Amino acid sequence: MLVPAGLLIMLMLGAIAFDLSLVYLRQRQAASTAVDVANDLATLALDTAHLRGTGDYRLDGGRAAQLAEELARSGDVGAAVVDVQVNVLGPETIEVVVTLRADYVFAKAIPGAADGTEVRARATAVALAG
Numbered sequence: 001m002l003v004p005a006g007l008l009i010m011l012m013l014g015a016i017a018f019d020l021s022l023v024y025l026r027q028r029q030a031a032s033t034a035v036d037v038a039n040d041l042a043t044l045a046l047d048t049a050h051l052r053g054t055g056d057y058r059l060d061g062g063r064a065a066q067l068a069e070e071l072a073r074s075g076d077v078g079a080a081v082v083d084v085q086v087n088v089l090g091p092e093t094i095e096v097v098v099t100l101r102a103d104y105v106f107a108k109a110i111p112g113a114a115d116g117t118e119v120r121a122r123a124t125a126v127a128l129a130g
Helices: 002-044 048-054 061-073
Strands: 081-088 093-103 116-126
Touching (some): 061 081
Antiparallel strands (some): 081 093
């Protein structure tokens, strides 16, 4: 009598572990995407007119915001991207926050359970001229 109950418990614990491992995978992918986008924006969002005029390196916040979504969606996790936020913290510093959707596989079978969750990662890049 206890063997079928024990087997059911083991299957449920395995399903929970599998779903949580998918969430952890998405968290790592969000962190990697945020770092990649921040590093790319540190060079692609350069305000070239300001650089030519004064010789000082400065980031263009408007251009960074336009490029960020495109860069995040171009990677492996493009379909899971929910939101990309870009903050220019200083003339040479940019912060990127990426939000990804992590869908559950086994929790969908439980009535009333969530179908997934969102994970968020933040990265900062500093562009240094020279």
